[in-house]
Amino acid sequence: MSAHGPDRRTVLGGAAAVAAGLALAGCGDSDDSGGEPAGRKKGEKVTLTFWSWVPGIDKPVQLWNSKNPSVQIKLEKVSAVNGAQYAKMHAAIKAGNPPDLGQIEYPVVPSFLLDNGLLDLTKYGAADVKGKFEGWQWQQSVFGKAVFAIPQASGPMGLFVRQDLFDKWGVETPQTWDEYEAAAKAIRKKGAWIETFSATNGNRFAGFAWQTGARWFGVDGETWTVTIDDEPTQRVADYWESLVKQKLIKTIPDRQNAWYKDVQTGDIAAWVGASWGDALLVGNAPKTAGKWRVAPLPQWKKGDNAAANWGGSTTSVFRGTKYPKDAMAFAVWLNTDPESIKLLIDGGYGWPSARSGWTNADMEGQRDFFGGQKYSEVFEAAGKAVDTSWQWGPAMDTLYQRLGDAFTEALSSGGSFRSVLTKVQKQTVDDLRAKGLKVETG
Template identity: 80%
Template sequence: MSTSETSTSASTSETSTAEARAHGPQRRTVLGGAAAVAAGFALAGCGSDDDKSDEPKDRKKGEKITLTFWSWVPGIDKPVDLWNSKNPDVRVRVEKVSAVDGAQYAKMHAAIKAGNPPDLGQIEYAVVPSFLIDNGLLDLTKYGVGDHKDKFIGWQWQQSVFGKAVYAVPQASGPMGLFIRRDLFDKWGVEPPATWDEYEAAAETIRKKGAWIETFSATNGNRFAGLAWQAGARWFGTQGDTWTVSIDDEPTRKVADYWYNLVRRKLIKTIPDRQNAWYKDVQTGAMASWLGASWGDALLVGNAPKTSGKWRVAPMPQWKKGDGAYANWGGSTTAIFAKSKYPKDALAFAVWLNTDPESIKLLIENGYGTPGAKQGYATSDLDVHKDFFGGQEYSKVFGAASQGVDTSWKWGPATDTLYQRLGDAFTAAIGDGGSFRSVLKKVQGQTITDLKEKGLKVEAG
């Protein structure tokens, strides 16, 4: 589930919800330059094990221990309770952390710095590299994580692989689609847009009817990254032991220009998504669609129950009709922190949580995205809110989108900071009428500076 290392979540007076979580058919391997990436991290001291004062150890036979697990996943308590009922010697205690504006990551980094992090934490794919900078995560290879590789979808597994090291166990991803109010689209004679040109035309029609097609949420850098991903952007790369930063590349400029045009023409709102005003618009029909991820089904169900039966899911619009290019928004891992005293037990729990059929069933019921596991569920199991979507087998849309995600996209260090930079710059641009292209140029420079300050070699891509 995504949620929001960088995203915001909200609850409304109507109902409360748990916080929720590119280009072309070619599917290349993520982190193809992983060895170089690992070398780049090493420049900042990553992987150092000089501190022997608190080394991991094996649990003695019959010894009872408690592992701490920080997470924001809705309903995570249920699978954890199931684990505890089956494993009385290795209990897991969940501590819920806020996923608003990256609060959970700030808390995790602070705990690492203080020397008292939890044993396990939910960390989104995009920010795993950030934790490697401060030696926060444990390399799981020597604890047998490789024995479980084939249990997980390849590209999700690779998101936490750097060189030969594996730093987390996949949980779920968030392939993107277009949630639409089918009743309103039909009423206004609007077809689900197959292209971004058609999306703009639909925005014009819907605005004339007094509603809005969507919002451009300035603070949601995570979703903007997904839109750029679909267009063929490559924000991060490696050349030898040097990181390259290309946020201000042509595909991202195309995306920025597109949304700037919608904002400039007042065809789209600019309120933050997944906050109270946005939920009210979703509940009332003032907003007729949402470019969201697979985990968004639970978010809509939880916050707009009176709209049940009126929603459908359509594929994400394409830059060119028939391209089949999609994107991913969010997705999480279960990571083990470097200070965990019982890494073998922590790893056993992380693998069980994300592969055991009973656990997956509980996670699906509470809306956590598209599972990272290859087995343990059927595609139809993901249609847990089928009635809300008018009987549509909507998971098929997200399944097809997952196959079209360009897996050559690479996350870089300090992505959580990058999202904050984007949020600040987009908010300022909307406020003063500045171009969105200027945002890219500014954030590109800031990101290069941020990485250099972390001791990494970096240059503009």
């Protein structure tokens, strides 16, 4: 992707950028000597380790094991709290004993390229399976000509609404962000809140920026471009800061106990979430069954169709595996086999990356909770409208932590949200420089 004009502010250049993923195609061998591992011998039985936190992942693993006695998967559940799973994976890479496979979210893939921790799958048949997956999700793990992960799921965004409360209060479901603000004012007058701004939820903030046309990272030749504080992101920051300062929304963390309580009682009447949010609401607000609906993400201009993604992950093969072909075969099977996909859907893993093997109806196991609405249609349309030119950069896990700290400070001190972006822009450059990346400012 080329640079995006005058908003470009910082360039990460030189050989370090290449090491970060621009030309890793020749660095994907599985052993330190640079040669390929011998792989599994005929008749040999092997066990591959797989670290994951995906709900219900044990069931498709059990299915694979029942069908593949020669290649058994040993599943280890890892904690996804505050990035604990990635800290463990990075530590294992540095210690020289990573698992064979791991669950890695799209934004975090580049971080593992800095460790040279993932296997380039091109020599193991990646081109042959590319067509099985949605193109933009496949591209999330492609750097140069190298492919570093198999897509599993995404999280197209939408607006979850307590339709009963909106109807009771005479509030229309907002189609634009201006209408969303108006709805927030109307709901506040009723003693409730439309939403919360969760300071520590950098993933969702990135989704808002994505929808607005931001480009936090890009690749220009052999350099990374970094613009965390570009104009679209400033627009997002200004909008949510305005809602906070007008006291139209809460500022508690979402998806934690206090938030779940507000959702159950109706103190919070809506949530900008992702496709996987249906399972969260069902599991944590059971008494609100039948009262929810899903609407498209509000637009900046009425009639526009700009969508975004929040979440989604891959099944990655680590560079240390002795059995790359078998590891990749499992990764592909896990995310394309219809039986496996059904089990993953039942577990609430997200919106499937596979182009076939499932239907919209499969995604509506919670239809009764949403008053019979065919709500998967909203997320299907959102998935098709996602801006596919968005690209993740190195050290996103650190970037999210930086955003969370800075937004939390701004909320407590009354500082501006734009100052958060300025601060995190500088911190991101400093963080990448500390990892050995060359930084040039323009």
